[in-house]
Amino acid sequence: MSTPPSSAATASTPPSSAATAGRVRPAQRRPFPLVRHSLALMVRSLIKLRRTPEQLFDVVATPVLFMAIFVYVFGGAISGSPKEYLQFVVPGLLAQMLAFVAVPIGINLNTDITKGIFDRFRALPIPRAAPLVGAVMGDIVRYSTTIAVTLGFGLLVGFRITTSIWAAAAAVALALLFALCMSWISVWFGLIARTPGAVSGILYTLIMPLTFASTIFVPASTLPGWLQGFVRANPLTHLVGALRGLLTGGAVSGPLVWTLAWCAGFVVVFVPLALRAYRRRT
Amino acid sequence: MADTSEIVIEAEGLIKNFGRTRALRGVDLSVRRGTVLGVLGPNGAGKTTAVRIFATLIEPDGGHARVAGYDVAKHPQKVREAIGLTGQYASVDEDLTGRQNLVLIGMLLDLRLGEARARAAELLDWFDLADAADRIAKTYSGGMRRRLDLASSLVGHPEIVFLDEPTTGLDPAKREEMWGVVRSLVTEGSTVLLTTQYLEEADALADEITVIDHGRVIAHDTPDGLKRIVGARTLEVRPADLADVERVDRILRDVAPGASVEVVRAGILAVPVADESAMTEAVARLAAQGIGVIELSLHLPSLDEVFFTLTGQPVDDDDGRPAGAGRPSAPGATAGDAR
Numbered sequence A: 001m002s003t004p005p006s007s008a009a010t011a012s013t014p015p016s017s018a019a020t021a022g023r024v025r026p027a028q029r030r031p032f033p034l035v036r037h038s039l040a041l042m043v044r045s046l047i048k049l050r051r052t053p054e055q056l057f058d059v060v061a062t063p064v065l066f067m068a069i070f071v072y073v074f075g076g077a078i079s080g081s082p083k084e085y086l087q088f089v090v091p092g093l094l095a096q097m098l099a100f101v102a103v104p105i106g107i108n109l110n111t112d113i114t115k116g117i118f119d120r121f122r123a124l125p126i127p128r129a130a131p132l133v134g135a136v137m138g139d140i141v142r143y144s145t146t147i148a149v150t151l152g153f154g155l156l157v158g159f160r161i162t163t164s165i166w167a168a169a170a171a172v173a174l175a176l177l178f179a180l181c182m183s184w185i186s187v188w189f190g191l192i193a194r195t196p197g198a199v200s201g202i203l204y205t206l207i208m209p210l211t212f213a214s215t216i217f218v219p220a221s222t223l224p225g226w227l228q229g230f231v232r233a234n235p236l237t238h239l240v241g242a243l244r245g246l247l248t249g250g251a252v253s254g255p256l257v258w259t260l261a262w263c264a265g266f267v268v269v270f271v272p273l274a275l276r277a278y279r280r281r282t
Numbered sequence B: 001m002a003d004t005s006e007i008v009i010e011a012e013g014l015i016k017n018f019g020r021t022r023a024l025r026g027v028d029l030s031v032r033r034g035t036v037l038g039v040l041g042p043n044g045a046g047k048t049t050a051v052r053i054f055a056t057l058i059e060p061d062g063g064h065a066r067v068a069g070y071d072v073a074k075h076p077q078k079v080r081e082a083i084g085l086t087g088q089y090a091s092v093d094e095d096l097t098g099r100q101n102l103v104l105i106g107m108l109l110d111l112r113l114g115e116a117r118a119r120a121a122e123l124l125d126w127f128d129l130a131d132a133a134d135r136i137a138k139t140y141s142g143g144m145r146r147r148l149d150l151a152s153s154l155v156g157h158p159e160i161v162f163l164d165e166p167t168t169g170l171d172p173a174k175r176e177e178m179w180g181v182v183r184s185l186v187t188e189g190s191t192v193l194l195t196t197q198y199l200e201e202a203d204a205l206a207d208e209i210t211v212i213d214h215g216r217v218i219a220h221d222t223p224d225g226l227k228r229i230v231g232a233r234t235l236e237v238r239p240a241d242l243a244d245v246e247r248v249d250r251i252l253r254d255v256a257p258g259a260s261v262e263v264v265r266a267g268i269l270a271v272p273v274a275d276e277s278a279m280t281e282a283v284a285r286l287a288a289q290g291i292g293v294i295e296l297s298l299h300l301p302s303l304d305e306v307f308f309t310l311t312g313q314p315v316d317d318d319d320g321r322p323a324g325a326g327r328p329s330a331p332g333a334t335a336g337d338a339r
């Protein structure tokens, strides 16, 4: 403390009395509050990310690790040659990484809540969704990094995009959209779970079977019949189908429509659930 | 000056249950514009629960709460535009700097970036945080966090301010400073509801005091009225020389006729007195007889004593504080409006 204890309180008067007349909220309510407040809260996430860039460690390391394991350890056994399998598995790994990368947001939100910072937001006259939307938007950096690292490392070890630059761009956009929509599941769990540990426990338990019981690593035809029904309904199967089509050729429209439908479904179901949980959380 | 007849915070029969815990069992209270209400109660009384309902963080299970003329359950957004909340536990963003915390709140209150920056700088100055402004809040001391938290709740010049145990955990100097802040808020025209566990604090700041226990209001009065109910203050004297104990005892009997002088701790004599004049009187007599004293003080009853007087039983709280710690020495253990 720089000044004597009494100076701040007794000597000076509050700065506001001199500066402003009246005691109303100083600013006029401005239009598009959800957009502006979400952006402000997104900046908050980005400031934190800049301060601790090691938060990005997992989104860089995990794709590299998985790629190496699947291509060099399992690749030969699954599909004859690593080269061939690479073309098959890179879009798949991209889908898997997108499923994983949505988990931390729920954990972070849960931590925020236990620290009380959300109490401050909830007592402010801002749209209820803003802190959640802001957090999701702040995560775009993580999602983009995941996509860049997965595709980049894939290209480095021999993956080739055999379609067009536009199709590849569409694949990236689709991947980003999917991650943004799916992250609302994580947001919801983050708001209803009691501890950050519980959030990651639940989500990884859900995601693991989803990623393996899909066409991420093997074609559906190689799976037992009873599993095929599940695999065909799995949103990750559709996502990976669309990504394969866009990156290495093949049917696009079918899986793309299904993927978009799943994205819409995530938003329609989990955004309201998350908002409700956010309001109820005490 | 603010019109102090208008009621801006009001609760009627407020009820809140957490599972089987009945946190509030029908609380009534009201605060007039431009005044300070002290809500006094032991651990687990329901103070925080009441504040959280007023601040729209939780909804009541029964009864009504109105803040700035709006029902908290029906128009929470209107209420939020009028209030500033400093919760019991600091709710600052530890990963941002003090300044970034305040600018963020400013942006969320629709200030323009320049205005938000200016307001942040003002508040950092006022709360003596200017030097630490660009340090990450994780590195702040408890007292600094507390002040940043309070500053955050004042960014928007709220007309109504809720302070939940604002001085718990502050050293005496910082407590005085916090009291100064509360007083200047009132000078500015704000209405303040603050909770506390100290009668002394409520006495120093509040225009009226509501005492709650186990989710119920057990007394409501002005500080003076409450002090009359809960009995006198205690005058404590510790003579420099133990041999003087006898003489001090006689002096205390004289200044407080009829009251019983007790030895509260080794070498310290205490007597209940009616008002401050007894202290002046005692000082004069001690000086006249040339008795040196190490310690001489006038205490308001502690919360334990207040509760003993109001309820006829010691505080039994949820947090494992030994019940009845500090036996009450105040007389008149059966107060009028206590249950």
Ligand SMILES: Nc1ncnc2c1ncn2[C@@H]1O[C@H](COP(=O)(O)OP(=O)(O)OP(=O)(O)O)[C@@H](O)[C@H]1O
Residues within 6 Å of the ligand: A282, B018, B019, B021, B022, B023, B041, B042, B043, B044, B045, B046, B047, B048, B049, B050, B088, B197, B318, B319
């Ligand atoms: N979220 C909650 N879930 C369950 N019980 C709760 C919750 N919040 C408060 N309680 C219970 O409600 C009662 C009142 O709690 P409250 O926090 O309002 O007391 P308080 O007067 O603020 O106490 P303190 O002085 O310790 O802060 C306590 O018995 C407490 O255990």
Ligand SMILES: [Mg+2]
Residues within 6 Å of the ligand: B047, B048, B049, B088, B164
């Ligand atoms: Mg409390």
